[in-house]
Amino acid sequence: MFIRNKRMHRFSRRDFLKLSTLTSVGAVVSPWVRNFASPKLIERDSSTTNIIVILFDAMSARHLSLYGYPRETTPNFIRFAQRATVYHAHYSAGNFTTPGTTSLLTGLYPWTHRAINGHGLMSRTLTRQNIFWAMKPERKRLALTRNLWANYILSQFRSDIDIFLSPQSFSSVNGITGSWFHHDLLAGYRSFDDFLFDLQQSPASLLFGTIQRLYFSAQVEALQAEYSGQYPDGIPNVQAYPIYFRLEDAFDGVISVLNQLQSPTFAYFHFFAPHEPFCPTTEFSSMFFDDYLPPEKPLHPLSIAKSSQAELNSLRREYDEYIANVDNQFGRLLDTLEQSGLLDTSIVVVTADHGQLFERGEKYHYTPLMYDPVLRIPLMISVPGRQSKVEIFSPTNSIDVLPTLMHLSDQPIPDWCEGALLPGLGGQDDPARATFSIEAKANYASEPLHIATIVMRKGPYKLIHYMGYGQGFDDVYELYNLEDDREELNDLYASETVVASQMKTELLDALDKANSLTQS
Amino acid sequence: MLTALKQRFPTFQQILAVYGVVALLIHGWTLMWFLWRLPSWLYFLKIGEILSVFAYSMCVNLLESISMMVGLLLFSFALPKRWFRNVFLSHATLLAILGLISLTIIASHISSNDDSYPTTIVQLIPFIILLVLDLTFLIGRIAPVRKLTEDMADRATIFSYIFLPIGFLSFLIVVIRNVYQK
Numbered sequence: 180m181f182i183r184n185k186r187m188h189r190f191s192r193r194d195f196l197k198l199s200t201l202t203s204v205g206a207v208v209s210p211w212v213r214n215f216a217s218p219k220l221i222e223r224d225s226s227t228t229n230i231i232v233i234l235f236d237a238m239s240a241r242h243l244s245l246y247g248y249p250r251e252t253t254p255n256f257i258r259f260a261q262r263a264t265v266y267h268a269h270y271s272a273g274n275f276t277t278p279g280t281t282s283l284l285t286g287l288y289p290w291t292h293r294a295i296n297g298h299g300l301m302s303r304t305l306t307r308q309n310i311f312w313a314m315k316p317e318r319k320r321l322a323l324t325r326n327l328w329a330n331y332i333l334s335q336f337r338s339d340i341d342i343f344l345s346p347q348s349f350s351s352v353n354g355i356t357g358s359w360f361h362h363d364l365l366a367g368y369r370s371f372d373d374f375l376f377d378l379q380q381s382p383a384s385l386l387f388g389t390i391q392r393l394y395f396s397a398q399v400e401a402l403q404a405e406y407s408g409q410y411p412d413g414i415p416n417v418q419a420y421p422i423y424f425r426l427e428d429a430f431d432g433v434i435s436v437l438n439q440l441q442s443p444t445f446a447y448f449h450f451f452a453p454h455e456p457f458c459p460t461t462e463f464s465s466m467f468f469d470d471y472l473p474p475e476k477p478l479h480p481l482s483i484a485k486s487s488q489a490e491l492n493s494l495r496r497e498y499d500e501y502i503a504n505v506d507n508q509f510g511r512l513l514d515t516l517e518q519s520g521l522l523d524t525s526i527v528v529v530t531a532d533h534g535q536l537f538e539r540g541e542k543y544h545y546t547p548l549m550y551d552p553v554l555r556i557p558l559m560i561s562v563p564g565r566q567s568k569v570e571i572f573s574p575t576n577s578i579d580v581l582p583t584l585m586h587l588s589d590q591p592i593p594d595w596c597e598g599a600l601l602p603g604l605g606g607q608d609d610p611a612r613a614t615f616s617i618e619a620k621a622n623y624a625s626e627p628l629h630i631a632t633i634v635m636r637k638g639p640y641k642l643i644h645y646m647g648y649g650q651g652f653d654d655v656y657e658l659y660n661l662e663d664d665r666e667e668l669n670d671l672y673a674s675e676t677v678v679a680s681q682m683k684t685e686l687l688d689a690l691d692k693a694n695s696l697t698q699s
Numbered sequence: 700m701l702t703a704l705k706q707r708f709p710t711f712q713q714i715l716a717v718y719g720v721v722a723l724l725i726h727g728w729t730l731m732w733f734l735w736r737l738p739s740w741l742y743f744l745k746i747g748e749i750l751s752v753f754a755y756s757m758c759v760n761l762l763e764s765i766s767m768m769v770g771l772l773l774f775s776f777a778l779p780k781r782w783f784r785n786v787f788l789s790h791a792t793l794l795a796i797l798g799l800i801s802l803t804i805i806a807s808h809i810s811s812n813d814d815s816y817p818t819t820i821v822q823l824i825p826f827i828i829l830l831v832l833d834l835t836f837l838i839g840r841i842a843p844v845r846k847l848t849e850d851m852a853d854r855a856t857i858f859s860y861i862f863l864p865i866g867f868l869s870f871l872i873v874v875i876r877n878v879y880q881k
Contacts, residue, residue: 362879371755375755385803
């Protein structure tokens with residue numbers, strides 16, 4: 180006799196949404212779905228490892244307890260770090276998604292790939308210079324990003340990606356239209372989601388755009404009413420784009436894809452969290468109402484937001500709470516990786532595309548400022564067989580990830596790559612090596628850089644060069660010794676003249692070289 | 700039967716004139732935003748990529764203006780002839796102008812970054828529709844206004860000849876891009 184479980188609940192709207200999302204993903208990954216249906220058929224090829232890149236958007240290393248932050252934000256990152264190589268001075272090559280993600284995926288600096296503007300694209304002549312192309316002979320390639328700006332870049336690599344999941348995958352409510360145009364994704368996203376049905380400005384489509392916006396708002400309203408108890412600060416969403424998702428659904432979706440992985444695969448998962456808006460669940464919301472106060476820093480003249488210290492402290496707390504929530508979900512993902520054996524047979528990379536800034540009057544990362552919190556990002560790499568933690572303290576850059584992954588998987592490093600092998604994973608610590616981070620969103624992509632902030636890291640020093648901003652910042656330098664001055668409060672440019680002069684010359688040489696390539 | 704049906708609809712010339720007004724407003728709104736966005740696109744997009752956005756926009760505008768026109772024709776079909784069909788040029792033009800202007804006001808009010816549901820606007824929509832209908836039929840009775848709108852529609856016919864070919868060409872471009880691109 181069939182006995183109904185007392186706890187069995189009605190098939191709710193949420194169940195339907197989850198099921199329909201998984202169904203659509205299932206259709207995309209159809210060759211794997213057959214194996215997923217009968218788990219016994221899955222046979223992992225142990226001779227060739229998977230490579231799994233997990234990227235968290237806007238996750239600053241300076242806010243992770245893994246790297247010594249006083250708030251306990253990342254216990255699960257620390258758990259993962261016990262069997263990984265952990266990089267303590269890892270820098271993004273850019274201070275927002277477009278350049279940061281592009282540099283990670285191409286091994287090129289922003290002044291080379293030219294994806295330097297918000298909504299921007301990389302140089303059309305370089306689009307085959309990407310990690311998916313490089314992995315081609317060996318592995319199946321899968322990509323998912325919920326960030327539309329990163330999705331523009333991935334769309335440029337479309338022909339090198341075998342399974343390209345749309346940014347609205349595993350979402351609760353979405354109004355994304357561009358992904359309907361499978362054969363013309365870039366124009367589709369640009370025309371609809373950034374223009375005709377734009378959420379930030381008035382929709383450029385008067386009739387359909389207005390109707391779509393009203394309909395979408397109604398859906399969001401219903402969703403928020405349904406989950407207001409679980410998400411007191413609102414449902415996580417992709418800021419300027421019509422995608423709302425529950426954090427656990429986003430992770431469940433990735434877990435379901437990981438459970439279907441067949442070796443050899445290169446998989447890139449780009450989570451939108453902990454990017455603002457910060458929407459932790461009840462369990463994490465308000466968990467950091469504590470005594471912690473970051474050091475107060477003077478207002479920077481180039482600060483755009485010019486926020487008060489009280490506002491910055493409040494935003495910092497909300498950000499930390501959201502990071503703790505993301506870490507908690509990452510713990511579930513880590514459990515899956517461990518239980519499925521994937522962690523033993525895969526190279527797993529955990530990183531970010533850029534950080535966040537809550538100091539000197541500036542908030543978030545829409546800024547010409549390039550202090551450490553917006554540039555320093557986590558990097559942990561776990562390789563099969565490693566059971567202990569290795570810590571690397573020398574400066575590294577996001578452009579180094581691509582060559583290192585190629586090296587770890589015994590594949591040739593492409594000659595166009597500007598990065599170097601990461602120390603501890605094939606590379607050597609080189610105190611003479613300079614790495615760069617570039618912010619130039621006010622510069623035309625096709626022109627030499629003349630409005631930009633360029634950061635050079637070398638040894639313990641960090642040189643910041645502001646150029647072309649006006650307000651007395653047309654040609655300004657700052658120099659910090661990060662070993663002695665982690666908070667970048669003591670500008671040494673005027674006092675350490677020898678170091679300053681050498682680094683300035685090296686930076687300007689590199690800039691001239693990059694600009695001459697653009698001109699040619 | 701066909702003749703009876705035909706009598707419910709306005710002439711082709713009248714349809715073309717009113718379509719000109721509808722197309723002018725719908726395309727004008729999109730073109731205004733297109734020109735507003737153009738300087739920022741020039742930072743990172745090639746001319747061909749900007750033209751592709753233009754093609755998608757014009758294609759959507761074509762569908763929007765046709766949808767709007769179909770609505771007006773259904774209105775003409777549904778209402779008694781002397782209410783709408785016999786004064787189609789003036790009343791349909793007034794309805795289109797007032798309706799689309801209301802829509803621009805609604806579109807402008809839902810443009811903020813605030814993702815909360817625009818409850819007030821949605822609650823006002825039935826009243827806005829009633830107001831637009833009332834105004835159309837009230838103002839439409841004033842002879843000088845009727846004459847003015849008829850003249851306006853006559854002169855707007857040219858926009859049908861401009862925007863229809865652009866719309867169909869854009870539609871073709873969008874189809875080709877989606878069928879033949881890798």
